[in-house]
Amino acid sequence: MDLALLRTFVTVHRAGSFTRAAALLGLSQPAVTSQIRTLERQLGRPLFLRQARGVTPTTIGDELAHKVAPHLDALVEIAGTGLDDDHAPRTLHLAGPPEFTAERALPALTALTGENGRGFALRTSFGTAEEALEGLGAGHHDLVISTARPRGALLTATALCDEEHILIAAPRHATHRESPAEPAGIPVIEVHETLPFVSRYWASVFDSRPTAPGTVIVPDLRAVLACAVAGAGLAVLPRYLCAPALERGDVVALHEPPVPPLRTYFLAVRTGTLALPHLARAHDWLLRAAADWS
Template sequence: MPGLDLLATFLEVYRTGSLSAAAERLGVSQPAVTGQLARLEEQLSTRLFVRSRRGAEPTERAVALAAEVGLHVDGLRSALGPRDVEPAVRGLVRIGGAAELMTVRVLPALARLVAQGLQLRTTLGLGDELLAALAAGHLDLVVSSVRPRQDVVVATPLVDEEFLLVGPPALAHTVDPVRLAADPVAALAHLPLVAYAEDLPIVRRYWRSEFGRRPPNTTALVVPDLRAVLAAVAAGAGVSVLPRYLVASALDAGQVVELHHPEAPPLNTLYLAGRRGVPHGPAVAAVRARVTEAAAEWGSL
């Protein structure tokens, strides 16, 4: 059974997305973190992270392991460590955001606060719906891909999402690189699309930004979850446009490839929104601070 130190190191890498950031938080050297992570992977006989220049992307096994052991390891560290290292966080915070980003980035970043006593209630959904719930007082904070327009909502830029056009290797081989450079819309037109919604919100934005028009492609599959979109693309159902944070592991593993390489990748700013003029207690302040801190560690998504 893996020891507490190995699991604690694993959780720091998982939450920060970086071996160097985990080493800094733990107060050890990066080689020490690398060695502990290697021992844990050897004990579990599985790979937990895909390393790249962008950091350490968790595998599916790592996501499952973090969910299984996170609260228990944090609780043990709190019980065995100095009592004044991590003060208790009391109160209930209601936070909303897109299912994919909350699952992969935001909730893992907030797990430590939950271990310190914070009560967290999460609502998953679309930006406009969540901002309306925030304005109505049903939520305390929202991580939104939509810039708020309501007067009662105030938002600060949090992090930029970077979008990539990706497809399975088998379909990528059918794209003529010469034609792609000369007429990308025509070169890509035969590829079926996998989309988040019928109106192709993310795909359409990419085509208009990069190619100046809507995609003429056939929409083969629509599923309202970007993780399912990625799974369908990797399985060969078609191509799609997805945020880098979601596809990084699949790219590194060769399950999908980038079909188009723009000089400046399309970006979408995410915002951390709250209600204007509403005094927040220490629990909401702690969540806001932790999400902001984590976003700085992520860099661009």
């Protein structure tokens, strides 16, 4: 049986779409369709049910994927190891949220890029979880840091770490507030008009919604912190990001709940690609580094 046909089959099975599989394989959609039909003729059984949006594997298709995929991934690993011995470094395309990627992931990964002469080149892009995961599925990225766990067989996710969220403001705002659940006129600084961080904090800690609208909206948590330090109002930020400002006294915690709100980060890859050595090293290195993040 032709390995190229099996590779196309596994890609379609994971992608759930001829169109997405074609993009990942660098083929045209008609070529992917033709290869799947050829494989179905050879087996004498249908492998996919065509639907309005994508395809769904038949029980025969699921059985074949279960048997074939691990062996194809092993072949990718063998081929990747051979490429990894080349003097030219492989390039890792990383995507994630700008603040976490800049403050956490990139310092860890850049320490690995020259490790023992077996490093890799690094290309980074920023975006929302939805944009990054869509780009990963389309083959634009190799590794994505996401606050959303991807669904489906195309992508595989591993929990990376949890970040604690804290309600902060400049010290002068802490002296006259009436209640942490009622900002008492303290302006709100946020990354979006929907107040995603403040709303999540209020729902988790106070079981309510914030009553004050956003006064300063800026789409970067580091800028939110700078505005809070300048006294523009209260904000909800990851503790790791505002810890130095807390230690200096530039901002103070307005509330210390017994169980602080947490948000989980995931490392996402296309299923099977961890067989590539440079990608596996980056993945494992981030997981090890995350063990020391608090």
